[in-house]
Amino acid sequence: xxxxxxxxxxxxxxxxxxxxxxxxxxxxxxxxxxxxxxxxxxxxxxxxxxxxxxxxxxxxxxxxxxxxxxxxxxxxxxxxxxxxxxxxxxxxxxxxxxxxxxxxxxxxxxxxxxxxxxxxxxxxxxxxxxxxxxxxxxxxxxxxxxxxxxxxxxxxxxxxxxxxxxxxxxxxxxxxxxxxxxxxxxxxxxxxxxxxxxxxxxxxxxxxxxxxxxxxxxxxxxxxxxxxxxxxxxxxxxxxxxxxxxxxxxxxxxxxxxxxxxxxxxxxxxxxxxxxxxxxxxxxxxxxxxxxxx
Amino acid sequence: xxxxxxxxxxxxxxxxxxxxxxxxxxxxxxxxxxxxxxxxxxxxxxxxxxxxxxxxxxxxxxxxxxxxxxxxxxxxxxxxxxxxxxxxxxxxxxxxxxxxxxxxxxxxxxxxxxxxxxxxxxxxxxxxxxxxxxxxxxxxxxxxxxxxxxxxxxxxxxxxxxxxxxxxxxxxxxxxxxxxxxxxxxxxxxxxxxxxxxxxxxxxxxxxxxxxxxxxxxxxxxxxxxxxxxxxxxxxxxxxxxxxxxxxxxxxxxxxxxxxxxxxxxxxxxxxxxxxxxxxxxxxxxxxxxxxxx
DNA sequence: TAAAAATACTCCATAGGTATTTTAT
DNA sequence: ATAAAATACCTATGGAGTATTTTTA
Numbered sequence: 001x002x003x004x005x006x007x008x009x010x011x012x013x014x015x016x017x018x019x020x021x022x023x024x025x026x027x028x029x030x031x032x033x034x035x036x037x038x039x040x041x042x043x044x045x046x047x048x049x050x051x052x053x054x055x056x057x058x059x060x061x062x063x064x065x066x067x068x069x070x071x072x073x074x075x076x077x078x079x080x081x082x083x084x085x086x087x088x089x090x091x092x093x094x095x096x097x098x099x100x101x102x103x104x105x106x107x108x109x110x111x112x113x114x115x116x117x118x119x120x121x122x123x124x125x126x127x128x129x130x131x132x133x134x135x136x137x138x139x140x141x142x143x144x145x146x147x148x149x150x151x152x153x154x155x156x157x158x159x160x161x162x163x164x165x166x167x168x169x170x171x172x173x174x175x176x177x178x179x180x181x182x183x184x185x186x187x188x189x190x191x192x193x194x195x196x197x198x199x200x201x202x203x204x205x206x207x208x209x210x211x212x213x214x215x216x217x218x219x220x221x222x223x224x225x226x227x228x229x230x231x232x233x234x235x236x237x238x239x240x241x242x243x244x245x246x247x248x249x250x251x252x253x254x255x256x257x258x259x260x261x262x263x264x265x266x267x268x269x270x271x272x273x274x275x276x277x278x279x280x281x282x283x284x285x286x287x288x289x290x291x292x293x294x
Numbered sequence: 295x296x297x298x299x300x301x302x303x304x305x306x307x308x309x310x311x312x313x314x315x316x317x318x319x320x321x322x323x324x325x326x327x328x329x330x331x332x333x334x335x336x337x338x339x340x341x342x343x344x345x346x347x348x349x350x351x352x353x354x355x356x357x358x359x360x361x362x363x364x365x366x367x368x369x370x371x372x373x374x375x376x377x378x379x380x381x382x383x384x385x386x387x388x389x390x391x392x393x394x395x396x397x398x399x400x401x402x403x404x405x406x407x408x409x410x411x412x413x414x415x416x417x418x419x420x421x422x423x424x425x426x427x428x429x430x431x432x433x434x435x436x437x438x439x440x441x442x443x444x445x446x447x448x449x450x451x452x453x454x455x456x457x458x459x460x461x462x463x464x465x466x467x468x469x470x471x472x473x474x475x476x477x478x479x480x481x482x483x484x485x486x487x488x489x490x491x492x493x494x495x496x497x498x499x500x501x502x503x504x505x506x507x508x509x510x511x512x513x514x515x516x517x518x519x520x521x522x523x524x525x526x527x528x529x530x531x532x533x534x535x536x537x538x539x540x541x542x543x544x545x546x547x548x549x550x551x552x553x554x555x556x557x558x559x560x561x562x563x564x565x566x567x568x569x570x571x572x573x574x575x576x577x578x579x580x581x582x583x584x585x586x587x588x
Numbered sequence: 589t590a591a592a593a594a595t596a597c598t599c600c601a602t603a604g605g606t607a608t609t610t611t612a613t
Numbered sequence: 614a615t616a617a618a619a620t621a622c623c624t625a626t627g628g629a630g631t632a633t634t635t636t637t638a
Contacts, residue, residue: 002370004298020592032629034593044374046381051593052637060573061381063434067418068373072366076296079362080338087340087355124361140357279354299603314617326604328618345618346612595634602626609620 004076006040007069009033010048014066017056082122092281093122097133098146100227101204102269105247106162107146113292114285121281121288131199137274143282145272148203155275159286161293162269164246166211168259169235182260185215185243192240193219194231207267208243214263232256298370300334301363303327304342308360311350376416386575387416391427392440394521395498396563399541400456401440407586408579415575415582425493431568437576439566442497449569453580455587456563458540460505462553463529476554479509479537486534487513488525501561502537508557526550 009026013033016022023030041048048062058066085091098107107125114121128136133145137156149158168188170177176187193212198205198221212219223239225231228248235242236255245267249258271289273282303320307327310316317324335342342356352360379385392401401419408415422430427439431450443452462482464471470481487506492499492515506513517533519525522542529536530549539561543552565583567576 002298002374004296018592029630030593031595031631035628038594044377044381046378055592055638059381060387061377064373064380064387065377068370068377072370072373076362076366079358079366080296083338083355083359083362084340086358087338087353093354093358281354312617322603323605324618325606325620329603332619349617589638591636591638593634593636595632597630597632599628599630601628603624604626605622605624607620607622609618611616611618613615 002040002043004073006036007073009036010040011066011069011073013037013049013056014058014062014069017058019056086122091120091122092279092284093124094144094279094281094285095142096123096125096144096146097128097136097142098125099130099133099148099204100127101148101245101247102146103127104250106269110289110292114288118284118288121284129199130203131201133272137272137277140274140277143273143277143279144285147270147272148207149268149270149272150203151272152201156272157275158270158272159289160268160270161289163266164269166207166243166261166265166267167246167249168261169232169242169244169248170257170259171235171238171241172255172257173238174241174257176259177257179259182262184262185211186217187215188241189215189217191220192222194223194225194234194240194242195219195221196231197224197226204245204267207265211243211261211263211265214265296334296337298367300330300337301367303330304334305360305363305367307331307343308352308356308363311352313350380416385414385416386573386578387418388438388573388575388579389436390417390419390438390440391422391430391436392419393424393427393442393563394421395442395539395541396440397421398544400563404583404586408582412578412582415578423493424497425495427566431566431571434568434571437567437571437573438579441564441566442501443562443564443566444497445566446495450566451569452564452566453583454562454564455583457560458563460501460537460555460559460561461540461543462555463526463536463538463542464551464553465529465532465535466549466551467532468535468551470553471551473553476556478556479505480511481509482535483509483511485514486516488517488519488528488534488536489513489515490525491518491520498539498561501559505537505555505557505559508559 012026013019013022016025019034020030023033026033037048044065046061047059048065049056050059082091082093086093111123111125114123126142130147133142133147134151134153134156136142137145149160151158168183176183193208195208196202196204209219223234225234228244229251231242231244232248232251232253234240236253271286273286306320307313307316310319313328314324317327320327331342338359340355341353342359343350344353376385376387380387405417405419408417420436424441427436427441428445428447428450430436431439443454445452462477470477487502489502490496490498503513517528519528522538523545525536525538526542526545526547528534530547565580567580
């Protein structure tokens with residue numbers, strides 16, 4: 001089996017390109033060092049050094065393995081530092097799941113604010129769908145979700161942190177693209193509507209459906225896209241129109257315009273957490289977010 | 295000292311939350327497993343499990359250490375796979391240094407082309423200045439540089455892969471912003487010129503100086519920026535004008551226009567490699583690039 | 589011939605096994 | 614009473630040391 005000791009020995013030998021000197025710098029004798037490197041090479045099934053009895057050089061595989069050893073050792077060192085701080089209660093770690101829609105505005109804002117004001121709070125973030133987040137919250141894989149409520153799950157608490165009205169995204173040559181007054185949803189009853197994927201319990205998708213209902217029609221859905229910028233690109237390619245939350249209008253595309261709607265439906269974004277989670281940072285984080293949104 | 299075995303043992307225990315069952319799944323008995331975990335905790339100086347004799351749970355530090363163990367083990371596994379392939383000559387690795395100016399066009403083009411056509415060539419890329427690249431080429435830290443020639447260093451070979459004329463980047467309200475014919479460099483003799491940093495031997499900077507000489511003046515340099523998009527932002531903020539290579543005009547900024555110049559000076563981009571480098575992938579890579587540029 | 593790696597061997601530290609005790613539910 | 618972790622003790626693998634040989638520049 002591979003051992004960390006071997007990575008370290010190898011790193012030192014690769015830096016000295018001389019077993020005897022490397023052994024000296026490791027405060028050990030040369031034979032066991034040679035032995036460990038040989039064992040490492042046997043484990044990998046790969047020669048790491050070109051050996052002549054006078055001098056050694058790294059093979060191509062050895063050069064690559066040097067990078068591995070280097071980065072593995074330094075990563076471990078840094079991460080273990082963090083573990084020690086968490087253990088001493090000097091640092092908190094929170095695992096945060098988020099949906100794609102907050103990547104470009106809310107999430108960086110939150111991360112910067114937390115890093116600046118609460119350097120003792122280390123955030124690990126990963127992208128999920130809302131459904132995946134609920135699962136991950138339940139099995140403790142994440143501490144906090146940033147998702148679209150409502151959830152019909154009693155064990156998960158939520159706190160609404162943003163309400164955005166839906167607006168419509170049109171191609172610049174669309175007949176309504178130059179109107180200045182808000183548009184009625186009913187004007188689009190014969191258009192192809194580009195939506196997010198209709199996953200089980202997707203409130204974002206449901207919001208679009210209820211918007212169309214207010215306009216008196218059921219949408220013709222032939223195109224869906226996971227990412228907001230893909231939806232915008234589809235509109236730019238004249239594949240249809242799209243109802244998007246206000247924040248999407250940050251995505252600038254020269255073939256696309258955004259227009260307000262007469263009918264008001266709101267897309268909510270919420271924090272979610274498992275009520276049985278005992279990580280003390282959860283409530284710290286929630287109170288920080290409350291600071292931001294007020 | 296930390297051992298990889300301990301990371302693995304810990305991972306399994308954390309997944310079972312039960313020493314006896316974890317030991318069974320590891321084909322070992324429970325006491326030595328408990329002993330190794332205890333040793334690990336002593337090494338870290340941190341409790342990883344909350345123990346009662348009936349059941350155990352992960353501490354917050356333990357949860358974080360689980361992530362470390364997980365990712366360290368899987369990274370090592372993947373990377374070792376690559377080392378084995380390199381060792382067998384089934385895969386080549388090339389370390390490539392590049393200057394900032396190729397990030398948005400040439401570099402992605404090269405990476406995609408290579409990944410698609412030569413999946414056996416694994417590229418590791420890292421950003422450097424031209425001067426740093428020359429150093430890294432000499433000490434073998436990188437195999438290939440993508441930089442601005444000429445280099446006055448005989449041990450480094452170069453191959454020019456792109457020539458771009460300099461154009462001028464102006465604020466949209468600049469008096470010349472609406473001209474259609476090419477502009478003379480001399481028109482800008484009284485303007486503040488935004489440049490890249492004047493590092494030792496920067497041919498990019500030198501190109502701008504010789505451009506100004508053609509216009510019959512020495513530039514007034516008060517502002518410099520490392521990144522192309524920063525230079526464009528400075529122009530957008532009316533802090534001056536900038537002479538930029540043609541590829542920079544890909545950076546679209548609604549307050550900025552790009553205009554051709556009467557005087558033609560070219561910024562070159564070249565591949566560079568150490569003539570004593572024996573990595574067989576170097577010449578393979580060079581021949582691939584020749585395919586792209588012809 | 590000299591410098592460095594490989595080989596041969598010895599020893600002891602420690603990983604892991606078995607048997608047993610402790611503890612909390 | 615029982616399931617699970619901790620403790621005590623034993624064994625043997627293998628890591629590291631010393632002495633020596635081999636290799637080639």
